[in-house]
Amino acid sequence: xxxxxxxxIFQGVYAVVNxxxxxxxxxxxxxxxxSSLIPELLSDHDVKRPMIVTGPRxxxxxxxxxxxxxxxxxxxxxxxxxxxxxxxxxxxxELYKQHQCxxxxxxxxxxxxxxxxxxxxxxxxxxxTVQELDGVLKVRRKxxxxxxxxxxxxxxxxxxxxxxxxxxxxxxxxxxxxxxxCPDVAVLxxxxxxxxxxxxxxxxxxxALTHAVECYLNKLYHIQDTKALALSAIRDIFTYLPRAYxxxxxxxxxxxxxxxxYNAGIAFTVAGVGYVHSIAHxxxxxxxxxxxxxxxxxxxxxxxxxxPKADQAYARLADVLxxxxxxxxxxxAFIEAIxxxxxxxxxxxxxxxxxxxxxxxxxxxxxxxxxxxxPCPVFFKKEDFARIMRIVG
Numbered sequence: 208x209x210x211x212x213x214x215x216i217f218q219g220v221y222a223v224v225n226x227x228x229x230x231x232x233x234x235x236x237x238x239x240x241x242s243s244l245i246p247e248l249l250s251d252h253d254v255k256r257p258m259i260v261t262g263p264r265x266x267x268x269x270x271x272x273x274x275x276x277x278x279x280x281x282x283x284x285x286x287x288x289x290x291x292x293x294x295x296x297x298x299x300x301e302l303y304k305q306h307q308c309x310x311x312x313x314x315x316x317x318x319x320x321x322x323x324x325x326x327x328x329x330x331x332x333x334x335x336t337v338q339e340l341d342g343v344l345k346v347r348r349k350x351x352x353x354x355x356x357x358x359x360x361x362x363x364x365x366x367x368x369x370x371x372x373x374x375x376x377x378x379x380x381x382x383x384x385x386x387x388x389c390p391d392v393a394v395l396x397x398x399x400x401x402x403x404x405x406x407x408x409x410x411x412x413x414x415a416l417t418h419a420v421e422c423y424l425n426k427l428y429h430i431q432d433t434k435a436l437a438l439s440a441i442r443d444i445f446t447y448l449p450r451a452y453x454x455x456x457x458x459x460x461x462x463x464x465x466x467x468x469y470n471a472g473i474a475f476t477v478a479g480v481g482y483v484h485s486i487a488h489x490x491x492x493x494x495x496x497x498x499x500x501x502x503x504x505x506x507x508x509x510x511x512x513x514x515p516k517a518d519q520a521y522a523r524l525a526d527v528l529x530x531x532x533x534x535x536x537x538x539x540a541f542i543e544a545i546x547x548x549x550x551x552x553x554x555x556x557x558x559x560x561x562x563x564x565x566x567x568x569x570x571x572x573x574x575x576x577x578x579x580x581x582p583c584p585v586f587f588k589k590e591d592f593a594r595i596m597r598i599v600g
Contacts, residue, residue: 209574209575209577209578209579209588211586213579214578214579214586217579217580218427218579218580218582219427221427221428221580222427222428222582225428225430225477226430228386229386230386230430230476230477231368231386231389232366232389232473233355233365233366233389233390233391233392233393234391234392234393235366235392235393235395235469236248236392236393236394236395237394237395237396237465237466238395238396239396239397239398239458239462240396240398241394241395241396242270242356242394242396242398242399243273244394245274245312245354245356245394246274246277246278248354248392248394249278249310249312249352249354252310252352252391253309254309254310254352255278255280255309256280256281256282256306256307256308256309256310257278257281257282257308257309257310257311257312257354258281258282258283258284258299258302258303258306258308258310258311258312258323259271259274259275259281259282259283259284259285259312259314260284260287260299260311260312260313260314260319260320260322260323260326261283261284261285261287261313261314261315261319262285262286262287262288262289262315262316262318262319263285263286265285265314265315265319265358266283266285266286267285270314270356270399271283271285271314274312281312282302282303282306282308284299284302287315287318287319287322288318289318289495289497290318290371290372290373290380290491290492290495290498291318291321291322291325291372291373292372292373292374292375293325293336293337293338293372293373293374293375293376294375295322296322296325296326296329296337296372297329297336297337299322299323299326300326300329300330300333303326303330304330308351309351309352310351310352310353310354311323311326311327311350311351311352311353311354312353312354312356313353313354313355313356313390314356314358315356315357315358315359316357316358316359316361316362316407316411317359317361317362317364317371317411317414317498320355320357320362320364320365320370320390321362321364321369321370321371321372322370322372323353323355324350324353324364324369324370324383324388324390325337325340325370325372325383327350327351327353327388328340328346328350328370328383328385328387328388330350330351331346331348331349331350331351331387332345332346332348337372337374337383338374340383341374341381341382341383342383342384343384343385343580344384344385344386345383345385346383346385346387346388347385347387348387349387350387350388352391353390353391353392354390354391354392354394355390355392355393355394356393356394356396356399357393357394357395357399357400357465357468358399358400358403359400359403359407359408359411359468360400360408360411360412360415360451360461360464360465360467360468361410361411361412361413361414361415361468361499362411362414362415362468362472362498362499363415363418363468363469363471363472363473363475363476364472365390365393365394365395365469365472366389366390366393366469366472366473366476367388367389367472367475367476368384368385368386368387368388368389368476369382369383369384369388369476370382370383370384370388371488371498373491373492374492378492378493379489379492379572380488380489380491380492380572380576381488381576382488382576389476393469395462395465395466395469397458397461397462397465398458400451400455400461400464400465401455401456401458401461402455403455404455405452405453405455406553407497407499408448408451408452408455409448409452409499409503409552409553409554410497410498410499410500410503410554411468411499412444412448412451412452412464412468412499412552413448413499413500413502413503413506413548413549413552413554414498414499414502414503415440415444415464415467415468415471415472416440416441416444416445416448416471416503416506416545416548417480417483417484417499417502417503417506418440418468418471418472418474418475418480419437419438419440419441419444419467419470419471419474419475420437420441420506420510420524420545421475421479421480421481421483421484421583422437422471422474422475422477422478422479422480423437423438423441423474423478423520423524424481424513424517424520424583424584425478425479425480425481425581425582425583426582426584427582428477428478428479428582429477429478430477433473433474433477433478434474434478436470436471436473436474437470437471437474437475437478438524438527439467439470440467440468440470440471440474441524441527441528442527442528443463443464443466443467443470444464444467444471445528445544445548446463447459447460447463447464447467448460448464448548448552449548449551449552451464452551452552479580479581479582480581481509481577481581481583482509482512482573482577482581482583482587482592482595483502483505483506483509484502484576484577485572485573485574485576485577485581485592486501486505486509486573486592486595486596486599487501487502487505488572488573488576489569489570489572489573489576489592489596490505490558490560490561490569490596490599492572493565493568493569494558494560494561496558496560500554501558503549503552503554504549504554504555504556504557504558504599505595505599506545507542507545507546507549508595508598508599509595510541510542510545511542512585512587512591512595513583513584513585514538515538516584516585517538517584517585518537518538520584521537521538521541521542522537522538522541524541525537525538525540525541525544528541528544530544557598557599557600558599558600559600560600561596561597561599561600566593566596566597566600567589567593569592569593569596570589570590570592570593570596571589573587573589573592573596574587574588574589574592
């Protein structure tokens with residue numbers, strides 16, 4: 208179990224360091240049709256044999272076909288699994304070397320981009336395993352030139368320094384976090400998101416909202432405009448996610464959601480996430496629940512657990528969203544607004560999968576995932592993680 212005093216000391220030191228270290232951001236390319244510029248971007252950086260990393264659905268897309276036509280020496284890996292397992296990432300690194308690739312293009316959702324990041328880490332750290340890179344600042348070498356192309360608006364992985372992977376020997380999800388993992392270029396093309404099914408639109412959008420809310424609540428790590436980016440993302444997600452969910456061809460909504468996801472990604476890369484993610488990782492590792500769905504279900508319950516320590520922050524968020532706070536309880540109104548958003552997106556209130564025999568193990572995973580890094584408003588012990596798991600389980 209994490210020691211609260213040690214965590215507080217660690218977070219205080221990290222907060223000081225966070226103010227002085229350079230925070231990388233990718234070059235941002237955005238707008239309808241901008242994905243057509245990818246071959247030019249690669250050529251400008253003398254990349255001739257990129258490895259295109261994606262999943263089966265995107266691997267059959269017109270975008271991938273056009274990239275292979277424009278770059279005949281490119282190698283396509285289109286088998287990335289959801290919650291990418293360490294064993295597959297090791298295989299990907301071997302294929303990268305075998306085909307003498309000299310750059311990475313990751314296309315798709317968070318799993319595809321995270322798998323590509325972890326693969327890149329293995330390429331520059333060939334004597335390490337994926338499991339040995341678990342944690343913070345264990346890569347420390349620049350990855351090959353990396354272009355990230357999201358086809359969902361949620362994970363923000365195109366601009367973050369983390370890759371979430373799964374240890375398939377035990378089913379535990381964990382993060383590799385290092386400034387070296389930030390892609391060189393992020394390509395935000397809303398046309399690539401219009402075919403995303405409505406359920407995935409909802410889940411990935413709620414993932415972005417969770418990033419923005421959790422990082423906003425983390426008081427210690429903010430720098431410069433990270434709070435403003437989080438607030439902008441929260442406001443835009445509440446406005447445009449229901450529209451994108453109802454009409455996938457609403458280009459304005461798709462474009463706004465991509466930008467909101469990106470803004471939340473930039474913000475939480477600096478300010479961190481929190482216990483919602485730790486619990487979601489445990490459910491994802493054990494039961495393969497889609498990450499955004501897990502976050503959406505867990506989020507209101509963790510926010511309730513933070514009261515009253517976070518009520519002032521909730522009140523500010525209620526003001527940003529211009530919520531009707533009858534009775535004057537703005538904090539309650541904000542949490543209820545999240546519950547109502549979940550209902551509008553047809554997100555269930557519970558998972559109904561949890562087995563009591565797994566609770567202790569999953570609570571330990573969540574505890575290890577969160578501590579000592581996350582400066583959440585309230586400190587959770589393992590029993591607190593277990594309590595939330597039983598509520599949503």
